[in-house]
Amino acid sequence: MQCSYCEWRCELSADSHGVCRMYYADGEEIKERFPNRWSYAVSRVESLPFFHAHPGSRSLTIGTTGCNFKCRYCSNAYIALQDPDTLSEHIYSMTPEELAGMAKKLNCHNIVFNVNEPTVSLPALWQLKKIANKAALPMGCLTNAYGTEESTELLASIFDFINVGLKGFTSKFYREYIGVNKAEPILRNIRWLAGIRHVEVTTPVIQDVNDRELEDIAGFLANIDPEIPWHIFRLLPEYEMKDIGYPSIEQISLALESARRTLSYVYFHNFVGSDWVNTACPECGMEVIERLSLGCGGDKLDYFHCHGNQCPRCGYAIKMHGGYIPL
Amino acid sequence: MVDIFPSEGKNGNGMSLAIVDAREWQNLLDLRTGKKVQDEKAQTVMLRSILKKHPYPGDVDILSNQWVTDTALDLIGAYDPQLVCVVYAHQYFASRYTPISEERRIAMIENVFAEIERFINESGHTPVIVGSGDMVKLAGEIDLSKVDGLAISSHWSARYAGLHRASARDLDYVSSNPAIERVVRRDEWISLFPGTSCQADRIPEYLLVAREGWTFVTTGTPMRKSLRIPGESFRIPLSTTLGEAATITEIRALIHANLGNEKIALIIVEGVGIHDFPIPYTPCGNKADWHYYEPGDGLYLTISTGTHQVFAHPSGYEYHDENDAKREYPFSGYFLDIPQHTLASDSPGKSIAVGNHSMFVHTIFGADICLECFARNLYNQGCLGVIHRFK
Numbered sequence: 001m002q003c004s005y006c007e008w009r010c011e012l013s014a015d016s017h018g019v020c021r022m023y024y025a026d027g028e029e030i031k032e033r034f035p036n037r038w039s040y041a042v043s044r045v046e047s048l049p050f051f052h053a054h055p056g057s058r059s060l061t062i063g064t065t066g067c068n069f070k071c072r073y074c075s076n077a078y079i080a081l082q083d084p085d086t087l088s089e090h091i092y093s094m095t096p097e098e099l100a101g102m103a104k105k106l107n108c109h110n111i112v113f114n115v116n117e118p119t120v121s122l123p124a125l126w127q128l129k130k131i132a133n134k135a136a137l138p139m140g141c142l143t144n145a146y147g148t149e150e151s152t153e154l155l156a157s158i159f160d161f162i163n164v165g166l167k168g169f170t171s172k173f174y175r176e177y178i179g180v181n182k183a184e185p186i187l188r189n190i191r192w193l194a195g196i197r198h199v200e201v202t203t204p205v206i207q208d209v210n211d212r213e214l215e216d217i218a219g220f221l222a223n224i225d226p227e228i229p230w231h232i233f234r235l236l237p238e239y240e241m242k243d244i245g246y247p248s249i250e251q252i253s254l255a256l257e258s259a260r261r262t263l264s265y266v267y268f269h270n271f272v273g274s275d276w277v278n279t280a281c282p283e284c285g286m287e288v289i290e291r292l293s294l295g296c297g298g299d300k301l302d303y304f305h306c307h308g309n310q311c312p313r314c315g316y317a318i319k320m321h322g323g324y325i326p327l
Numbered sequence: 328m329v330d331i332f333p334s335e336g337k338n339g340n341g342m343s344l345a346i347v348d349a350r351e352w353q354n355l356l357d358l359r360t361g362k363k364v365q366d367e368k369a370q371t372v373m374l375r376s377i378l379k380k381h382p383y384p385g386d387v388d389i390l391s392n393q394w395v396t397d398t399a400l401d402l403i404g405a406y407d408p409q410l411v412c413v414v415y416a417h418q419y420f421a422s423r424y425t426p427i428s429e430e431r432r433i434a435m436i437e438n439v440f441a442e443i444e445r446f447i448n449e450s451g452h453t454p455v456i457v458g459s460g461d462m463v464k465l466a467g468e469i470d471l472s473k474v475d476g477l478a479i480s481s482h483w484s485a486r487y488a489g490l491h492r493a494s495a496r497d498l499d500y501v502s503s504n505p506a507i508e509r510v511v512r513r514d515e516w517i518s519l520f521p522g523t524s525c526q527a528d529r530i531p532e533y534l535l536v537a538r539e540g541w542t543f544v545t546t547g548t549p550m551r552k553s554l555r556i557p558g559e560s561f562r563i564p565l566s567t568t569l570g571e572a573a574t575i576t577e578i579r580a581l582i583h584a585n586l587g588n589e590k591i592a593l594i595i596v597e598g599v600g601i602h603d604f605p606i607p608y609t610p611c612g613n614k615a616d617w618h619y620y621e622p623g624d625g626l627y628l629t630i631s632t633g634t635h636q637v638f639a640h641p642s643g644y645e646y647h648d649e650n651d652a653k654r655e656y657p658f659s660g661y662f663l664d665i666p667q668h669t670l671a672s673d674s675p676g677k678s679i680a681v682g683n684h685s686m687f688v689h690t691i692f693g694a695d696i697c698l699e700c701f702a703r704n705l706y707n708q709g710c711l712g713v714i715h716r717f718k
Binding site: 039040041042044056058063075078079090092094098102105106107115234236246248249250271272273274275292294295296300301302303304326327 | 347349350351352354356361363468470472473477544546547550551552647648650651652657658701702703704706707708709711
């Protein structure tokens with residue numbers, strides 16, 4: 001039978017597990033091969049990154065195995081691109097109750113799926129959502145948004161705050177570097193998700209490859225909502241591209257100048273000591289949220305100056321999902 | 328942005344400067360606050376230049392140890408220090424997480440000692456070489472994710488984990504697990520190191536000690552799967568012509584006693600112990616009763632301060648509770664401040680520290696000028712240069 005979780009729409013059988021290798025067909029039902037096998041860790045929400053959702057909070061970050069993309073620069077290839085069959089023994093077998101309990105034991109405010117692609121584990125995540133709701137644990141995720149329309153609806157029903165990795169703007173880029181044929185389903189899903197959920201967008205930049213698409217991405221996001229927070233990541237190439245040069249920080253920052261005029265919240269980070277991680281009030285320019293960029297150690301809230309979600313100088317409502325949650 | 332006004336020969340206001348180098352881009356910050364500062368002094372310009380000249384190849388890159396030698400030699404040439412602290416860690420990172428053959432592992436050890444020889448020959452410093460302990464193949468993992476309490480494995484520790492708020496069921500489980508060598512109560516652990524200052528409330532109720540080859544998987548365990556882990560290291564190799572040190576707490580005094588006469592380099596070689604150490608050495612005690620130091624901040628700090636530092640960051644403590652917005656030294660990993668009374672900070676002459684074990688180099692030794700890779704969990708982000716002071 002045909003899988004309906006992502007736009008690959010793979011043919012599944014008892015022995016055929018699709019691109020992500022995480023599902024199989026049991027009669028007319030699609031089932032997970034490795035339900036409730038998780039990795040988990042503790043993180044700051046800013047590190048994931050979410051800059052406009054529950055600022056300052058502690059997250060239980062979780063992941064499974066498998067991915068429906070094959071990014072040539074994947075930084076988590078050792079877990080996302082390995083055969084899930086070989087990895088499932090090395091991660092934790094935990095029920096949703098145990099995972100939510102771990103979040104509580106570690107005093108986490110929320111749970112964020114961030115290691116691989118949530119679309120490959122949606123049934124287990126739906127079960128976790130039910131338990132997390134009872135435990136008052138909001139859930140967020142990082143996704144590549146390559147789900148089908150129906151699975152994106154399911155994704156949106158599980159996650160309250162979502163960071164979409166928009167890795168490029170053209171199908172040509174997605175074909176050559178990500179291993180999928182079309183960019184359109186991703187753009188479609190961003191449009192839809194941004195209407196019903198808190199969405200931030202992250203774009204990893206590979207110099208001379210997708211940096212020329214930045215202006216198009218900015219225009220696309222501004223057309224949906226000029227207040228969508230946009231994170232531009234300086235890509236640290238790994239996996240098949242680990243030998244290419246590091247992108248020039250100066251040149252990319254320069255390329256983002258026009259985006260800063262069309263979008264209210266543009267951040268440039270994923271390198272230590274970045275100057276571009278603070279939030280300025282779109283109305284009066286005051287720096288209302290200060291952060292420190294620790295590179296691969298993730299980012300960190302430094303000062304939260306807002307009153308509620310309002311700029312303390314002019315009262316402008318800064319885009320914010322949930323309130324400030326000091327540890 | 329803060330302007331600093333250094334007094335003659337000292338870095339002003341006691342501020343430590345941090346230069347982050349993310350390749351082709353640098354930022355100058357206050358190490359304590361992480362805020363931007365301005366400084367154009369000659370030493371800062373010099374360190375910026377050396378950072379720019381030596382981009383870090385990465386923890387598991389074969390050129391990683393060569394980077395240490397080249398960078399240290401350039402810094403010695405520019406600053407002329409009496410005391411140098413150098414850390415070579417490539418073979419530790421590579422053997423821990425990369426599948427490598429025995430031949431390749433032996434070749435890595437030969438290569439690091441070739442780098443050390445080159446460093447000694449070109450620097451002219453008298454070496455004090457310490458191996459941090461052997462690596463052994465992983466025998467198995469002890470999954471503590473299902474305990475009622477909270478088990479934590481902190482900072483890449485393999486042998487130790489902390490158990491907090493343990494239930495009777497938890498204690499039954501860990502006590503009967505054949506891969507766990509012992510379960511140590513907090514008071515028993517503290518009593519092992521009399522006279523040691525410690526924050527008892529940070530120490531877990533129970534310390535779990537794994538048998539050699541076994542490691543814990545629980546909160547804090549890195550997602551990368553270890554292939555080799557630190558092995559039994561009650562004694563570690565010490566090689567020097569300066570004299571003898573029966574235990575790692577005596578190395579500092581040995582160095583200080585000879586610093587007036589010659590230039591000295593403390594060289595720490597990670598992932599190499601008595602079994603694999605290829606040059607003449609004397610065994611140096613690295614233990615207290617059943618406890619030995621793994622290659623981590625406890626070992627480094629004990630060597631640097633001359634006193635046991637097992638509780639500076641006690642194994643299995645709830646480190647995540649210290650990671651809030653108010654904490655200082657954001658680029659210093661889990662260190663909440665810069666340790667005092669360390670090997671170089673207590674030395675009158677000039678000092679530098681260079682190494683490819685990030686975070687430790689600028690925190691542990693207290694050298695005037697420090698240069699280290701900036702990597703976390705093997706992700707290479709560039710380099711960090713720190714000026715604590717200049718003389």
